[in-house]
Structures are given as structure tokens and as C-alpha cells.
Amino acid sequence: xxxxxxxxxxxxxxxxxxxxxxxxxxxxxxxxxxxxxxxxxxxxxxxxxxxxxxxxxxxxxxxxxxxxxxxxxxxxxxxxxxxxxxxxxxxxxxxxxxxxxxxxxxxxxxxxxxxxxxxxxxxxxxxxxxxxxxxxxxxxxxxxxxxxxxxxxxxxxxxxxxxxxxxxxxxxxxxxxxxxxxxxxxxxxxxxxxxxxxxxxxxxxxxxxxxxxxxxxxxxxxxx
Amino acid sequence: xxxxxxxxxxxxxxxxxxxxxxxxxxxxxxxxxxxxxxxxxxxxxxxxxxxxxxxxxxxxxxxxxxxxxxxxxxxxxxxxxxxxxxxxxxxxxxxxxxxxxxxxxxxxxxxxxxxxxxxxxxxxxxxxxxxxxxxxxxxxxxxxxxxxxxxxxxxxxxxxxxxxxxxxxxxxxxxxxxxxxxxxxxxxxxxxxxxxxxxxxxxxxxxxxxxxxxxxxxxxxxxxxxxxxxxxxxxxxxxxxxx
Ligand SMILES: Nc1ncnc2c1ncn2[C@@H]1O[C@H](COP(=O)(O)OP(=O)(O)OP(=O)(O)O)[C@@H](O)[C@H]1O
Ligand SMILES: [Mg+2]
Numbered sequence: 001x002x003x004x005x006x007x008x009x010x011x012x013x014x015x016x017x018x019x020x021x022x023x024x025x026x027x028x029x030x031x032x033x034x035x036x037x038x039x040x041x042x043x044x045x046x047x048x049x050x051x052x053x054x055x056x057x058x059x060x061x062x063x064x065x066x067x068x069x070x071x072x073x074x075x076x077x078x079x080x081x082x083x084x085x086x087x088x089x090x091x092x093x094x095x096x097x098x099x100x101x102x103x104x105x106x107x108x109x110x111x112x113x114x115x116x117x118x119x120x121x122x123x124x125x126x127x128x129x130x131x132x133x134x135x136x137x138x139x140x141x142x143x144x145x146x147x148x149x150x151x152x153x154x155x156x157x158x159x160x161x162x163x164x165x166x167x168x169x170x171x172x173x174x175x176x177x178x179x180x181x182x183x184x185x186x187x188x189x190x191x192x193x194x195x196x197x198x199x200x201x202x203x204x205x206x207x208x209x210x211x212x213x214x215x216x217x218x219x220x221x222x223x224x
Numbered sequence: 225x226x227x228x229x230x231x232x233x234x235x236x237x238x239x240x241x242x243x244x245x246x247x248x249x250x251x252x253x254x255x256x257x258x259x260x261x262x263x264x265x266x267x268x269x270x271x272x273x274x275x276x277x278x279x280x281x282x283x284x285x286x287x288x289x290x291x292x293x294x295x296x297x298x299x300x301x302x303x304x305x306x307x308x309x310x311x312x313x314x315x316x317x318x319x320x321x322x323x324x325x326x327x328x329x330x331x332x333x334x335x336x337x338x339x340x341x342x343x344x345x346x347x348x349x350x351x352x353x354x355x356x357x358x359x360x361x362x363x364x365x366x367x368x369x370x371x372x373x374x375x376x377x378x379x380x381x382x383x384x385x386x387x388x389x390x391x392x393x394x395x396x397x398x399x400x401x402x403x404x405x406x407x408x409x410x411x412x413x414x415x416x417x418x419x420x421x422x423x424x425x426x427x428x429x430x431x432x433x434x435x436x437x438x439x440x441x442x443x444x445x446x447x448x449x450x451x452x453x454x455x456x457x458x459x460x461x462x463x464x465x466x467x
Contacts, residue, residue, distance in 0.1 A: 122311035122370075125273055126325035126377060127301035136324060140315045 007188055011179050018175030019196055025089065025171060026158040029096035033157070034150065036097065037104020044109045055105060062102035068163050071095040075167040092164035092171075100157045107153065111146035112138060144215050151208040155201055162197070172196060226251045226381060226412050227272060232281030234267055241267045243436035244281070249381075252410045256423040256444070259433035260459055265416040266385050268433070272414065273303045273383060286380060301329065304374030304382040308389050310366040312358040318345070318369050319354040322376045331377070344372040348402050364395030368402055375406075382406065384415040420463060424448055432456045 043055035062070075075091040115138050123133040165174035176193040180186045227249035234242040241264045249255050257265045270276040272283065274290050283290050286302055293299055313321050322341040326332045332340065345351040348368040358366055367387055374382060384403065388396045400422050407413055407426045417423055423430055423444060430447040432440040432455075440447055440456040451457045 116309075116311070118307060118309050118311040119313065121275055122305075122307065122313070123325075124297075125275065125300055125303070125305040126374070127297045127329055128325055129297050132328050136328060137313050137315075141313075 004188060007183075007185065008192055011176075011189060011192055014175050014179060015172060015192060015196060018170060018172035019200070021089070021169065022158070022161045022171040022173075023200070025092055025096060025161045025164070025169065026154065029093045029100060030154045030157050032093070032097040033100035033104050033153075036101035038108055040101060040105035041108025041112070044105060045112055059102045059105055062098055067095060067099045067160055068166055070099060071164050071167050088164075088167050088169045091167055092161070092169045095164060096157055096160060099160065100153055103153050103156075104150070107146055107149040111142040111149070114145050115141050147215060148208060148212045151204070151211060155204050155208070158201065158204070159197065225249065226253075227283075227285055227414070229272070229283045230281055232268075232271060232278045232283060234264075234271060234276060234278050241436055242271070242278070245436075245438055246281075247431070247438070249412060249414060251380075251412055253428045254407045254411075254413045254415065254426050256427035256430045257414065257416045257433060258418070258420070258423060258430060258447075258459070259439075263433040264436045265433055269383050269385050269414060269416055273300055273305055275305075297329075301325075301331070301377050302380045304371075304377060304379035306367070306370050306374055306382065306384045306387050308386040310358075310363070310370045310390070312361075312366055312370055312373070314358055317355050317357055318350070318361075321358070321369065322373045325373075325377055337376070341372070341376055344375050345369075347405075348372050349398070362395060363391045364398045367391065367395075367399045371399075371402055371406075381412045381414070384413065384417070386416050386418065388417070388419060418463065420448065420460070432459065434459070 040055045040058060043051040044059070046052060071092060074095050075086050075088060079086045079091070119137055119141070120133055123137045124130075128136070161169075161171055162173040165171060165177065168174065172193055176189050180189045183189070225248045227247065229245065229247040232242055232245050233240065245264075245268060247255075247268075257268065259265050267276055271278050272285065272290070274296055278291060285299060288299055290296070290299055312318075313324070316324060319338065319341055322344070323332075323334065323337040326337045326340075327334060331337075342351055342354060345354055348371060350365060350368055350372070353361065353365065353369070358369070361369065371382075371387075387403070388399050391399065396419070400419065403413070403415070403422075404426055415423070415427075425444075427444045430442065430444050431438050432447060432451070432453075434455050439453050440451055447456065448460065451460060
């Protein structure tokens with residue numbers, strides 16, 4: 001037992017380094033995925049068929065490709081064709097962004113579509129234009145529905161970062177594997193790694209729950 | 225004629241819902257539309273402010289072609305609409321619901337908009353509710369706010385789609401009262417309703433629709449007391465015996 005904790009202390013600096021890379025990956029890609037997802041989401045509810053087709057095709061393709069393959073394809077495949085050596089972190093962030101943006105787009109679309117069409121009709125019949133209706137009436141209501149789902153996607157993306165260890169990003173999982181290659185103690189080291197993911201994700205889940213409770217309190221009976 | 229519609233037809237997919245409807249409404253006139261469920265009453269009303277696009281025919285509102293106008297938002301400001309399901313904005317207070325459009329559209333200053341809103345709320349008997357959120361109101365109160373919100377824009381025409389159908393019976397009267405007052409003040413109104421007593425009281429003219437056609441048209445007296453078509457007779461005997 002003493003040995004178990006001593007070893008943990010020895011591994012900690014390297015694992016913390018990995019954890020910080022993991023968090024950087026997750027934060028950057030979720031931020032970019034949010035922007036991309038909102039744009040794609042707007043496309044998918046647009047009146048223009050071309051935009052809807054672009055968005056739906058993108059979502060369809062991305063959701064059908066495992067993140068690991070996306071990462072390998074970008075890092076090795078695209079890297080080889082373009083004859084550049086991707087920084088693994090950059091490639092990983094791009095892969096995670098592409099992956100998460102498809103889900104973000106779906107969340108955005110779902111949030112907008114959850115708002116009763118009567119809200120749009122009432123706003124439009126008062127003479128408000130499409131953008132003003134969106135901005136002042138639909139989005140403020142839809143965002144409340146979207147926020148918990150966005151936070152959940154953040155948790156998912158954070159877990160997904162470990163998949164990108166395959167393209168040699170020095171994140172938490174890979175740093176764990178490097179230690180194991182040296183000390184041959186997979187049981188101990190993987191348990192440390194798992195615990196560290198668990199702690200971070202528990203924290204995020206608690207925040208999500210809190211926000212959810214707050215929002216549902218705000219919403220109580222507020223549906224008209 | 226403040227509303228002029230001729231030969232309008234409307235389909236949903238293959239289903240033809242309006243089959244060449246022509247209609248005129250004069251300024252200050254109150255027109256009630258009655259008819260069985262699915263006959264196209266709501267669709268007709270929604271075509272008048274272009275919430276639905278028509279496939280054929282033309283509609284002019286206030287001498288402007290509403291089907292092809294480039295500035296639908298400006299034209300809609302003249303056409304208030306009241307829905308069966310109220311459609312108040314749940315994220316705004318009663319007062320905010322009312323001043324949102326005039327402020328966003330820069331029709332009034334905040335002071336003007338709020339003063340007008342409060343005067344309208346007084347008129348519909350709800351001035352004490354100006355700072356509450358819609359979810360705290362009863363159905364009848366919500367609908368009165370919705371009417372006041374539409375009036376806030378100074379519309380020339382008011383469209384009502386079964387404004388009392390979603391209400392508990394004891395709240396119907398308070399809404400009808402507001403509408404009666406409005407009619408008396410000379411507002412041009414097109415009202416889809418199942419309230420036959422009300423239609424009889426306030427309508428200058430009544431239209432009976434069935435299966436996408438206007439089957440019968442005349443004064444309230446003509447349509448209710450001496451309907452010519454058998455379909456209208458059937459309908460009236462059914463709804464009147466249902467009470
Ligand atoms: N958005 C839509 N898409 C497809 N069909 C529709 C749509 N809106 C209405 N319809 C159909 O058009 C027909 C006429 O509908 P409408 O709502 O105008 O009838 P209504 O006379 O208002 O009936 P009610 O008294 O029940 O309100 C119905 O058969 C209805 O199912
Ligand atoms: Mg209807």
C-alpha cells in the first residue's frame with residue numbers, strides 16, 4: 001500500500017503534465033467546435049437547401065467515422081500527402097474539433113427546434129425580422145435547453161482526448177503508457193490515470209448538474 | 225377595401241386546403257369565419273399576413289401586395305395577430321413582451337412604448353400584471369396580454385384565430401369582452417371562432433367555410449337565422465345543439 005502511494009508521487013509530475021495537455025486539447029477543441037457547430041447548426045435550420053445539405057452531409061460523415069481513424073487520417077494520411085509533419089497536438093485538436101462540431105451542430109439544431117413554432121410566428125407577425133426574432137425571442141429560450149447538452153459534450157470530448165494518444169500527443173494516457181514502458185507496472189499506473197480522469201470529469205459533472213438545476217428552476221412553469 | 229383576396233389557393237403537399245377563395249374586408253368591418261374543423265379557416269387567416277404562402281391568387285392588404293412585397297415586416301406591423309395558444313414570450317415580463325417589437329423596430333421611444341403599453345394593459349384590465357412573467361397568468365389573462373401586445377403596434381387590422389378555444393369556460397367572457405370593445409372602437413377584425421353567440425353579436429359579416437371553399441356568406445342574421453346551404457345548416461344545428 002505504501003508502495004502504491006509512493007509510486008503515485010513519483011509518477012505525479014509526468015501525469016500532471018499529461019493532464020494539462022489533455023485539458024488544453026479539450027478546451028481548445030470544444031471552443032472551436034462550438035463556433036463551428038453553431039455555424040453548421042444555423043445552416044441546418046436555414047431556408048436555403050444548399051446550406052442544409054452541406055450541414056447534414058458534414059454531420060452524417062463525421063458521425064460515421066471513429067475519432068481514432070479521423071486522427072490517424074489527419075496526422076499520417078493528410079500529413080503524408082501534403083508532405084508536412086503535423087504537430088501532433090494541432091492534429092489532435094483539429095480531429096477533436098471536427099468530431100465534436102457535428103454533435104454541437106445537432107445540439108444547436110435540437111435546441112432551436114425545441115422552441116414552439118408559435119414563438120416565431122408571434123414574433124414575425126409583430127413585424128420582427130428573422131434575425132431579430134432569433135436574437136430576441138428564440139435564442140434566449142433555446143440556449144437554456146442547449147447549455148446542459150453542450151456541457152455534456154465537453155465531458156465527452158475530454159474523455160475522447162485519450163483516443164488521440166495514438167498519434168503521440170503527450171496527453172495523460174500516453175504519459176501513463178510511457179511510464180509503464182519503463183516500470184512495467186500497468187495495474188498501478190493505469191489506475192492513477194483512470195483516477196485523474198475521474199476527478200476532472202466528476203468536477204465537470206457537478207458543474208453541469210448545478211447549471212441544469214439552476215436552469216430548470218428558472219424555467220419552472222415558465223413555458224407559456 | 226382594406227383586405228382584398230381573390231382566387232387564393234393553398235396546398236400542403238397534395239392536400240388542397242384553400243380552393244380559390246375570394247374575400248374582401250372594408251375598413252372598420254368585423255368579419256367572422258366559422259366552419260368545421262379542417263375546413264381551412266386558420267390557413268386562410270394565416271395567408272392574410274403571409275405566415276403561409278399561397279400557390280395561386282393574390283392578396284392586397286392596405287393597397288399593398290402582401291404576396292410579393294419586398295418589405296413584409298413593415299406590412300405586418302399593420303396586421304395584429306392573436307393565436308389560440310397565446311404565444312407570449314416566456315422569457316419576458318408582460319411589459320417587456322409588449323414593448324419588444326416597437327423598440328426593436330424603432331417605432332417608439334422606450335417612454336412612449338411603455339406609456340402606451342400601460343394604457344393598453346389598463347384597457348384590458350391587467351395593469352397590475354405589467355411586471356410579472358407570463359407563466360403566472362391564467363389563460364384568459366394571457367390572451368388579454370396577447371391582444372394588448374398586438375395592439376401596441378397600432379395595427380390597422382386584427383386577425384384572431386380561435387382566441388378563446390384554449391380557455392377554460394369561465395375565462396372566455398373576459399377575452400370576448402375585450403374583443404367586443406375593440407370592435408366597437410372601429411377596429412377592422414377578422415375572427416375565426418366557434419363562439420356563435422359572439423359572432424352573432426359583433427360580426428358585420430359572417431363567412432361559413434367548408435372543405436376549402438366559402439360556402440355561405442352574409443350578415444350574421446342571414447347566416448345564422450336563414451342559412452341557404454344544407455352544409456351550413458348541418459354545421460349550425462350541430463354546434464348549436466352541442467351547447
Ligand atoms: N402545416 C401544415 N402541414 C400540413 N397540413 C396542414 C398544415 N396546416 C394545416 N394543414 C391541413 O390543412 C387542413 C386545414 O387546416 P386548418 O388548420 O386551416 O383548418 P381549420 O379550419 O382552422 O380547423 P380547426 O377548426 O380544427 O382549427 C387540415 O386538413 C389540416 O390538417
Ligand atoms: Mg384552426
